[in-house]
Amino acid sequence: MKISVIIPVYNAEKYVADAVESALKHDEVFEVILVEDKSPDHSLQACEELELRYDRVKLYQHPDKQNHGAGPSRNLGIQKSTGDFVAFLDADDYYLANRFDAEKELFKNPKVEGVYGALGVHYYSEKAKEQYYNLFKNSLTTVYKKHDPKQVFPGLIHKLGSFGLFSLDGLTIRRESLIKKVKLLFKPMKLHEDTEFLFRLSYYLDLYPGIIDEAVAMRGVHESNRITKVDSNKAKPAISRVILWNETYNWVKDEETIPENIKIHIKRMQRSFEIANAPKLKKWAMILKYLVVDYQSIKSGLYNINFRYSLIS
Structure with missing residues (x-):
């Protein structure tokens, strides 16, 4: 070698x-x-x-x-x-x-x-x-x-x-x-x-x-x-995870061979950390917006709503 x-x-x-x-x-x-x-x-x-x-x-x-x-x-x-x-x-x-x-x-x-x-x-x-x-x-x-x-x-x-x-x-x-x-x-x-x-x-x-x-x-x-x-900084992990999942989604959205359920999951992660990083007053507005936008994904069972709500606190 x-x-x-x-x-x-x-x-x-x-x-x-x-x-x-x-x-x-x-x-x-x-x-x-x-x-x-x-x-x-x-x-x-x-x-x-x-x-x-x-x-x-x-x-x-x-x-x-x-x-x-x-x-x-x-x-x-x-x-x-x-x-x-x-x-x-x-x-x-x-x-x-x-x-x-x-x-x-x-x-x-x-x-x-x-x-x-x-x-x-x-x-x-x-x-x-x-x-x-x-x-x-x-x-x-x-x-x-x-x-x-x-x-x-x-x-x-x-x-x-x-x-x-x-x-x-x-x-x-x-x-x-x-x-x-x-x-x-x-x-x-x-x-x-x-x-x-x-x-x-x-x-x-x-x-x-x-x-x-x-x-x-x-x-x-x-x-x-x-x-x-x-x-180790409690204020930063959500910000850094937004960067990670944004970049990951930018990749998968244009990769035709990646299954749709994986793309949806990555989009969910991206939005979830955006919500976690948002000011408290914006959290509910963002959640409601994404619930409306992603209604079909939620209906199809590909989306886990509970994950979102866990980020509100």
Whole structure:
């Protein structure tokens, strides 16, 4: 196997060396691609030192040397990659020794286009644990049981809570399948660009479970995590979910092969989080509007009204 590990780097001077070295421990890793995204700290210098130190490390920036976000940085990494497989790693996370154990066997089958594994949690300080333990606890980010690849997309869309979710850090993709079959790579979203990408990826590619009952990589939680701060802020999740489901609906509405009931479900999720994010006085007006607009969907049994009412409080 020749795996290209893509690491977008922003404000991670303290952590990026550990991330890189955790990837280089694996013989399957053909190259580690760092995409430095105009960090305000000394991340660029740290990346330059890593490129000098290790032959397998390659450093890139965006052509204009400006900040573009994690999604476009991963896209640049994919573009620059030369391995047969692509894996991802955040600059403040790290791989474990078993990271590619399942991949080495599963990818012998040419029908396997992607493999996903479980992500654990590492608190870098007691302060970080105190702040964010209620959000992550010591739980695995994983799909809870093994599923056929055709069940992954509807499972993520319809039953995200009970189905589970895998992380980019635990995902390995056949590069040829990614380039040929996924119409658009990462979108330039400020939040949830990874989840939106995983939705689309699981529709276009056959993704298989690898090691899902123990961690293959670790999420590094510290006080300055951008996403952690958003997810732990009670005022923000509804806003961020509106962004996620808006982008997901923008995709599915034009995808002719996606069943209508899934499109309706995604539209419901989009509107539900819009309602949750609306001022209290607007909530009932929005609910009444959507009840009228979606009467036929409700009548047909494809729409769950109770979900809406649960968002009023």
